[in-house]
Amino acid sequence: MSNKTKISVVLLAASAAFFTSLIGYEGYSSKPYKDSVGVATIGIGSTQYENGQRVKMTDKPITKERAIEISKAHVSKDEVAFRNSIKNARLSQAEYDLYLDFVYNFGQANWNNSSMRTLLNQGRNREACDKLLLWRNAGGRDCRIRSNNCYGVYARQLDRYSKCVAVN
Template identity: 40%
Template sequence: MSRDCSRWYGWSLTENYTDRAVIPTQGDRPTVGFGSTIHEDGTPVKMGDTTTPVRALIKAHAHITKDEAAFRASLPGVLLHQGEYDLYLDWVYQYGMGAWRTSTMRRELLAGNYKPACDGLLDYRKLTSPRQEGPGWVISKRDAQGKPTRWEFDCSTPGNRVCRGVWTRQLERNKKCMELQQ
């Protein structure tokens, strides 16, 4: 399992670059550059933060390099096609190593179940937020007094305008992953 520079820079082109911090999806954390949620010093990105294309590439490269080492270590003895490796690492960049360690994909890959691992990509279709109410949003967590503290939205809901891109990206990853199983 390895990743060469041309693949990495190709990946960076699939991410949307922003020179100013934005909230990419309703209820998400602010990101800047190529989706970075934290700065080099470990502080979280805040609205109003800015970057340049060069700084953003340096930051994304450092992040993905760190994640890549942890990703490889999380799959001892697992053999992946380069395409599988790339799409799962892209997933890790989006959702983080914490989510990867507890994911269905990792569990299935460790068990040698490659197709179910691909299907595990489709489990990640919900958006959560601490302050959302409205059509399609359902309460997912309450405090000790029963007051709602977290809502979620299923991004696979047909025609939704809340997070359609989240679901589209997962469908694309799943399709590519399944094609590699043939």
């Protein structure tokens, strides 16, 4: 299947490239840390464990293998809600991965309220790409401004956007 081939989302799942990209952007931390908006995070950008318990700054360190388990469990839950939110969409694997990464990064509620979701359900995939660039803030800060200490959020959006445009 070509990276531009669009198929029903019910036939897609997070690819190996998705997880490689996720680890590349989120990095790995054995110890809890505060993310760019001050939320306790551990492993590969996880803010909660498989059982739904939120990460606390006092939690014990975890191994990289444990971090991968937590993120896979998180993604697995995200995928169900993500697929259900775009039942009418036809996506390429690249689009599926980049929008699932958006959900991992910004959350299901933000995804559900986004114009991207609406546009994808209408088959307007290229227009949905453009809406990615609207998501450039974290914690009330404009992440296009490097001194706001969240430029990585915006850089990740630029990467998603370029991948999206490339397949549309």
